[in-house]
């Protein structure tokens with residue numbers, strides 16, 4: 238009976254690990270590789286796409302048409318693994334008090350960095366965030382059911398301000414192995430365990 242209980246406990250632990258539920262929510266886009274279709278750079282001033290995932294709300298990505306509303310401008314992040322994505326946070330704010338200016342945007346996911354699926358569209362509005370409880374103007378987008386992807390792209394397609402973003406944060410869990418594979422593995426491990434136990438019992442009797 239004791240061995241049976243141990244086996245059941247092992248099964249439960251493996252199932253939790255397979256589902257990624259033992260890990261706390263973390264921003265899986267943080268400091269991951271990025272590319273864009275252009276960013277502003279002049280002398281010592283630069284706003285590369287890496288600024289959009291560096292975890293710092295004081296840095297931002299800005300498209301090369303800095304100061305105009307030409308579109309579309311985009312940057313994408315490689316999560317370096319396939320995730321079940323249940324939340325994306327966008328921090329939109331510029332520092333010059335441009336209250337009311339907007340970015341109309343699309344969010345996409347991709348498994349291969351070639352074929353893209355539109356998962357959300359919206360408008361970010363520059364707010365007067367001084368002295369508010371949301372100083373970084375963070376917009377949270379929830380996905381239920383979750384979206385699956387390895388790459389996430391933020392694309393600005395209109396609005397009254399040049400494309401820019403302080404942070405793109407992605408929350409989710411690594412896409413689990415198919416349940417059939419997990420069960421197959423567990424079944425094999427349990428069989429080996431019981432065979433060894435039987436062999437051992439035979440030896441000592």
Ligand SMILES: [Ca+2]
Pocket residue numbers: 288289290291292293294295296297298403404
């Ligand atoms: Ca940043």
